[in-house]
Amino acid sequence: MHEPDNNPHDQDEALEAPPKLVAALKRLPQEPVFVPPTADEAVLRAARGHLERPRPVRVGWFRFMPWVAAAAAIALLAVIPRFFKPPTPGSVRDSALARWDLNSGRHVDILDAFALARQLKQSGARNLQWDVNGDGVVDERDVAAIAARAVKLEQGGRS
Amino acid sequence: MDARVTANHNSEVSRSDVELVAAINRGDAAAFEVLYFRHRDWVTGLAYRFTGDSDAACDVLQETFLYFLRKFPGFRLTANLKTFLYPAVRNLSIAARRKAARYQATPAELEQLEQAPAPPAVGAEAGDLQIVLAALPDEQREVLLLRFVDGLSLAEIAAAMDIPLGTVKSRLHNALQTLRQDERTKAFFDR
Numbered sequence: 001m002h003e004p005d006n007n008p009h010d011q012d013e014a015l016e017a018p019p020k021l022v023a024a025l026k027r028l029p030q031e032p033v034f035v036p037p038t039a040d041e042a043v044l045r046a047a048r049g050h051l052e053r054p055r056p057v058r059v060g061w062f063r064f065m066p067w068v069a070a071a072a073a074i075a076l077l078a079v080i081p082r083f084f085k086p087p088t089p090g091s092v093r094d095s096a097l098a099r100w101d102l103n104s105g106r107h108v109d110i111l112d113a114f115a116l117a118r119q120l121k122q123s124g125a126r127n128l129q130w131d132v133n134g135d136g137v138v139d140e141r142d143v144a145a146i147a148a149r150a151v152k153l154e155q156g157g158r159s
Numbered sequence: 160m161d162a163r164v165t166a167n168h169n170s171e172v173s174r175s176d177v178e179l180v181a182a183i184n185r186g187d188a189a190a191f192e193v194l195y196f197r198h199r200d201w202v203t204g205l206a207y208r209f210t211g212d213s214d215a216a217c218d219v220l221q222e223t224f225l226y227f228l229r230k231f232p233g234f235r236l237t238a239n240l241k242t243f244l245y246p247a248v249r250n251l252s253i254a255a256r257r258k259a260a261r262y263q264a265t266p267a268e269l270e271q272l273e274q275a276p277a278p279p280a281v282g283a284e285a286g287d288l289q290i291v292l293a294a295l296p297d298e299q300r301e302v303l304l305l306r307f308v309d310g311l312s313l314a315e316i317a318a319a320m321d322i323p324l325g326t327v328k329s330r331l332h333n334a335l336q337t338l339r340q341d342e343r344t345k346a347f348f349d350r
Contacts, residue, residue: 015335017347025303025304025308033217036217039221046225048188
C-alpha cells in the first residue's frame with residue numbers, strides 16, 4: 001500500500017542531513033559479516049556454469065537458402081536449354097536408345113557396333129547390358145542389331 | 160602472460176556496471192565475478208540489516224546473486240544496480256527470517272517478521288543515535304539508511320522500494336524531523 005504522493009516536503013533542502021549526522025550514521029557499528037570463501041566460490045561456480053554453457057546455435061536451414069537458391073538457379077540454367085534444343089538425328093534422348101549407345105557417343109551409329117564387336121573379340125564380353133536384341137546372350141547378332149539400327153537411324157538424315 | 164591477465168582484470172574492474180552487465184550478457188563469467196565482488200559487501204550488510212543474523216545474511220547473499228544470475232542472458236540495466244538488488248535482498252531476507260522462525264513463532268510473531276529488526280545495541284557513544292533510530296518506524300529508518308549510509312538518490316530509493324518518490328520524501332522528512340527534535344540526537348543538527 002503506497003502512501004499518498006502529495007506531501008509538503010518537496011523541498012530537497014529539508015531532506016538533507018547535516019554532515020555530522022551522515023558521518024555518525026556511517027560510523028554506526030555494524031557487526032562485520034564474514035563471507036566464507038566457499039560462499040563466494042559457490043556463486044562464482046554457478047555463474048561459470050550458467051554463463052559458459054554452450055548455447056544452442058541458431059543455425060536455421062534458411063541460413064543456407066541463398067546458396068541453395070543460387071545452386072538451383074545454376075542447375076536450371078544448365079538443364080532448361082536441353083529441353084528446348086531440337087533433337088539431332090540419331091541423338092540418344094531416351095533410355096530405350098541409350099542402351100544401344102555403347103561408346104557413349106550420344107548417337108547410335110556403326111561405331112557402337114564396332115565397339116561391341118571389339119569387346120566380344122577381346123574379352124568375350126558377356127555383360128547382359130549389351131544384349132541389345134534381348135535374346136539372352138551377347139554375341140554377333142547384337143553387333144548386327146546395332147549396325148542395323150545405326151543404318152536405320154542414319155536414314156533419318158544423318159550423313 | 161600474467162601481466163596480460165592482470166591487465167585484463169584491471170580493465171574489468173574499471174568498467175561500469177552497465178558495461179559489465181553487457182559483457183555478462185555475452186557470456187563473460189569474469190565480468191560477473193567483478194560485479195559480484197563490487198556489490199557483495201553492500202548486499203551482505205543489507206541482508207544483515209534485515210535478518211540480524213550473519214549466517215542468514217550469507218545465505219541471502221548467495222540467493223540474491225543466484226537470482227540475479229538467472230536473469231542472464233537478456234538482463235538490461237537501466238538504473239543503479241542497487242535498485243534491482245534491494246528488493247531481492249529484502250524479500251529473500253524476510254523469507255529467511257520466516258524460515259528460521261517457522262517452528263517457534265506464533266502467527267502474530269510471524270507478522271512481526273515482515274518488519275526489519277532494529278539495529279543491534281551498541282556502546283554508550285553511538286548509543287543515543289542507535290536508540291533513536293531503533294524507535295523510528297521501520298520504513299522511515301530504511302529510507303534514512305538507504306539515503307545516507309548506502310548513498311542512493313531519492314529516485315533510486317523509490318525504485319528500489321517500489322514506492323512513489325513523494326512517499327520517499329515524506330518518510331525521509333519525518334525521520335529527519337524525529338532526529339532533529341529528539342533531545343538525544345538534536346546535537347547532530349547544530350551548526
